[in-house]
Amino acid sequence: MSDALVIFDKVQKKFGKFVAVKELSFEIYEGEFLAIMGPSGCGKTTTLRMLAGLEAPSFGEIHLKGKVMNDVPPHERDTPLVWQSLALFPFLSTRENVEFGLKMRGVGKAERKERALKWLDKVGILDFADREISTLSGGQKQRVALARSLVMEPQILLLDEPLSALDAHLVIRMQAVLTNLQRELGITFVYVTHSQSEAFAMADRVVIMDEGEIAQIGKPKDIYREPANQFVAEFVGRNNILSGTVASFERSTALISTSSGSFTVPTNSVQLTKGQNTSFVISADLVHISLEKPASINAVYCKLISEEFVGSMVTLFLEGAEGSRI
Amino acid sequence: MMKSNHTLNVMLTVYVILIFMFIFAPIIFSMIFSFNSQRFPTIPLGHFSTEWYQKILADPDVWDAARNSLIVSSCTAAVATFLGFCTAYSDYRYNFRFKGPYLALILLPPTIPLIIMALAMLAWFSKIGMSGQIYSIIIAHSVLTAPFAMAVIRLRLSQMDPDLEAAAWNLGGSEWATMRHVIIPFCKPAIFSGLFLTAAVSFDEFAVSWFVSGLNKTLPVMILEIVQGNIDPQVNAIGTFVFFISMTLVVLAQIFFASRQMKSF
Numbered sequence: 001m002s003d004a005l006v007i008f009d010k011v012q013k014k015f016g017k018f019v020a021v022k023e024l025s026f027e028i029y030e031g032e033f034l035a036i037m038g039p040s041g042c043g044k045t046t047t048l049r050m051l052a053g054l055e056a057p058s059f060g061e062i063h064l065k066g067k068v069m070n071d072v073p074p075h076e077r078d079t080p081l082v083w084q085s086l087a088l089f090p091f092l093s094t095r096e097n098v099e100f101g102l103k104m105r106g107v108g109k110a111e112r113k114e115r116a117l118k119w120l121d122k123v124g125i126l127d128f129a130d131r132e133i134s135t136l137s138g139g140q141k142q143r144v145a146l147a148r149s150l151v152m153e154p155q156i157l158l159l160d161e162p163l164s165a166l167d168a169h170l171v172i173r174m175q176a177v178l179t180n181l182q183r184e185l186g187i188t189f190v191y192v193t194h195s196q197s198e199a200f201a202m203a204d205r206v207v208i209m210d211e212g213e214i215a216q217i218g219k220p221k222d223i224y225r226e227p228a229n230q231f232v233a234e235f236v237g238r239n240n241i242l243s244g245t246v247a248s249f250e251r252s253t254a255l256i257s258t259s260s261g262s263f264t265v266p267t268n269s270v271q272l273t274k275g276q277n278t279s280f281v282i283s284a285d286l287v288h289i290s291l292e293k294p295a296s297i298n299a300v301y302c303k304l305i306s307e308e309f310v311g312s313m314v315t316l317f318l319e320g321a322e323g324s325r326i
Numbered sequence: 327m328m329k330s331n332h333t334l335n336v337m338l339t340v341y342v343i344l345i346f347m348f349i350f351a352p353i354i355f356s357m358i359f360s361f362n363s364q365r366f367p368t369i370p371l372g373h374f375s376t377e378w379y380q381k382i383l384a385d386p387d388v389w390d391a392a393r394n395s396l397i398v399s400s401c402t403a404a405v406a407t408f409l410g411f412c413t414a415y416s417d418y419r420y421n422f423r424f425k426g427p428y429l430a431l432i433l434l435p436p437t438i439p440l441i442i443m444a445l446a447m448l449a450w451f452s453k454i455g456m457s458g459q460i461y462s463i464i465i466a467h468s469v470l471t472a473p474f475a476m477a478v479i480r481l482r483l484s485q486m487d488p489d490l491e492a493a494a495w496n497l498g499g500s501e502w503a504t505m506r507h508v509i510i511p512f513c514k515p516a517i518f519s520g521l522f523l524t525a526a527v528s529f530d531e532f533a534v535s536w537f538v539s540g541l542n543k544t545l546p547v548m549i550l551e552i553v554q555g556n557i558d559p560q561v562n563a564i565g566t567f568v569f570f571i572s573m574t575l576v577v578l579a580q581i582f583f584a585s586r587q588m589k590s591f
Contacts, residue, residue, distance in 0.1 A: 052496055
């Protein structure tokens with residue numbers, strides 16, 4: 001997990017005057033499941049396409065296995081991509097689709113067939129090997145696309161929002177298929193998505209992008225517990241984001257006064273100065289609600305406005321002093 | 327309500343039948359007279375006869391013209407479809423300045439009055455010493471029919487997932503391999519459709535052929551020359567033959583056109 005397989009070194013991409021990606025630098029380690037996540041238009045797909053060689057970076061270098069890849073054409077890279085649109089060849093059968101990459105690499109007919117069938121079996125659609133692509137369901141097509149890339153036995157597999165066209169229950173199932181495959185094969189997966197749940201459910205590390213820049217890189221849990229800024233906090237779906245000014249601070253805690261009251265917050269080695277504007281998040285699972293005023297610190301008095309019920313969770317909308325909403 | 331719908335349906339059916347009669351009556355009459363024993367196309371008809379067919383089959387001039395027509399239309403089909411494919415692909419793949427005028431220019435030939443096109447072709451060919459040859463007709467017909475092939479192939483390319491080509495590169499296909507294994511197979515129905523369509527147009531075409539053919543007459547040119555001389559029911563026989571060849575080509579083009587629409591998703 002420690003060797004960097006891919007290095008993005010100050011990579012920039014411009015389309016005319018529009019800057020899609022600004023000065024991106026990060027590493028992808030061997031064997032990890034990395035998710036690149038962000039709202040649409042944040043440059044995540046462009047980043048992936050640059051890695052596959054389908055877009056050339058305007059500035060900076062991309063290294064793959066220690067080699068600068070900037071001028072290597074896409075067909076000479078070994079970076080198969082699973083497309084959002086799937087991009088299966090409609091005039092070929094399922095098996096021929098999976099064989100395509102091997103054919104391009106000059107693998108013999110018998111071996112092609114054998115390897116294609118092996119991978120169709122691995123993704124669980126061996127029975128459909130001789131079917132026309134147009135007769136398959138969405139989930140089956142998804143598996144063909146996966147097998148078509150994996151049959152190349154690459155060191156790195158790129159996935160561009162592969163599950164976005166599937167029904168919710170299929171997404172969960174395909175997530176399990178993907179994570180199992182990734183663990184079993186030990187291949188590096190780079191997974192681009194706008195879905196927080198997909199990224200957090202599968203990835204070892206998550207890169208969150210915003211307007212062509214990295215907002216935060218880290219383990220899903222760390223990002224969830226300690227979002228680097230308000231954008232990340234909002235993007236990963238955190239509620240209870242409070243803004244205020246630093247009233248005073250000690251070694252590891254700070255007293256922050258907000259419009260809803262004053263809170264004592266652990267600083268987590270963030271450098272703060274007195275009077276600075278800042279914001280913080282209170283994890284929903286750590287909030288206690290009671291009718292009596294508790295003795296502990298960080299308590300606010302609120303009025304319940306409404307509630308929203310989602311499966312196993314209830315979101316409460318509360319109104320604090322001075323009408324601020326939480 | 328139901329009743330007015332019914333009357334409307336009947337009226338529409340009659341209307342369609344009338345249109346088809348209007349279009350096909352002359353051809354049907356020509357066919358009928360081609361089997362008529364009498365020399366002049368008059369009613370009442372004489373008896374059934376294959377005399378005129380025997381006559382044209384025995385005429386070496388007709389065979390020459392048929393051979394010319396066949397060569398011209400098959401070569402034209404190949405050249406025009408190739409050109410059509412290239413322009414359609416360049417339109418699909420690349421964005422460049424003046425692309426609008428580029429496409430307009432390519433689509434221009436069928437909009438030029440044939441007689442003007444034919445005269446211009448003749449003037450140009452004789453200036454560069456290429457007139458009166460069989461390849462002059464092929465060149466002229468290719469110019470004329472390439473836009474049809476392009477239109478059909480362009481339509482097909484527009485149905486292609488824009489990621490398909492990149493997906494082939496991504497899987498290790500060079501640009502040429504991708505062209506061979508992805509673009510051409512995807513366009514295959516349209517390419518066949520284009521081949522048959524351009525062959526049909528070329529096989530029928532008269533004006534340009536007449537001007538540039540010199541001594542290498544094609545069938546339509548020959549028909550006119552017979553008609554100019556005298557009234558001869560051979561024309562009906564040749565006409566029937568030409569009609570069936572063209573219809574076969576057009577129907578084949580349609581079959582490929584339809585099959586690809588069923589297969590695309």
